[in-house]
């Protein structure tokens with residue numbers, strides 16, 4: 137198989153789905169494995185995808201280049217924990233050739249921060265400029281309860297290293313009603329003091345964990361009320377390629393993004409598709425429909441791959457189907473967030 141950049145003969149570089157949305161953002165779960173076990177994400181005894189099914193990084197590069205040739209402009213690497221995948225820095229360096237050639241705007245990464253102490257500079261040197269770091273508590277005990285790992289100080293040191301190496305950091309915080317709601321204002325103050333923007337996220341019902349999501353879920357409408365008691369919020373026109381709606385905080389000058397898949401879905405503006413570490417393309421985080429690109433790549437040809445992208449555009453659903461109202465029932469979306477990449 138030719139592993140070089142696939143040139144698009146028609147120079148037709150825009151992907152539009154059947155609802156008229158431009159699709160220019162690819163999220164790649166480079167591995168579903170993780171060194172943490174966040175309680176809203178996965179159980180302690182997580183069953184990961186079989187190793188034998190994983191795409192090689194070479195295959196992942198090939199599929200990324202295919203999507204870039206069809207109009208993808210932003211790639212976010214996620215997981216699982218993307219920085220625990222062996223060879224990931226070299227993979228990013230390689231992929232950066234598309235930024236240099238003007239075919240890709242940026243490569244970003246979402247990480248739990250555990251590896252940043254050692255690899256921030258490498259990330260910067262490989263071409264990454266912005267990273268999202270997930271951090272749900274500044275209290276050591278709570279951090280341990282949420283991630284099931286005793287690692288807060290390491291993450292804080294990693295954040296310092298990221299700053300030093302010139303990476304622009306945004307903090308991602310899942311607001312969990314029975315865990316960190318009480319410290320949300322504190323986390324916002326801390327983030328802005330460090331010059332980090334922050335996005336708050338609602339818990340989504342994806343995959344079984346060993347905890348009840350009803351106890352975890354709180355609408356960000358309610359959280360905003362709590363925030364408004366301490367801070368003055370004003371709508372901000374700030375936009376990234378992600379789903380956050382931003383507000384500016386008058387007292388700190390920083391931004392808060394609100395990611396509200398359940399209380400106020402953002403599907404009408406969705407610009408994303410998601411590739412898993414075993415090569416399945418999901419057109420929606422909150423639906424089960426997918427296309428097996430690994431199978432097509434290994435057994436068919438470039439025309440079939442391009443047809444599969446066309447099919448993805450035709451079948452991308454209008455909206456997700458998340459429903460948090462179940463109690464002790466299996467969620468509709470059985471795969472964990474780590475499979476599709478958050």
Ligand code: SAM
Nearest residue numbers: 177215216217246247248270308339340473478
């Ligand atoms: N391990 C990396 C991390 O934690 O940043 C990247 C993968 S993680 C799946 C990506 C994002 O999804 C994180 O911000 C995490 O907090 C969030 N996440 C995981 N499971 C979630 C769920 N069920 N509902 C809402 N957010 C979730």
Ligand code: SF4
Nearest residue numbers: 170172174177216248
């Ligand atoms: Fe790992 Fe990220 Fe899931 Fe936490 S949220 S268990 S760090 S993949």
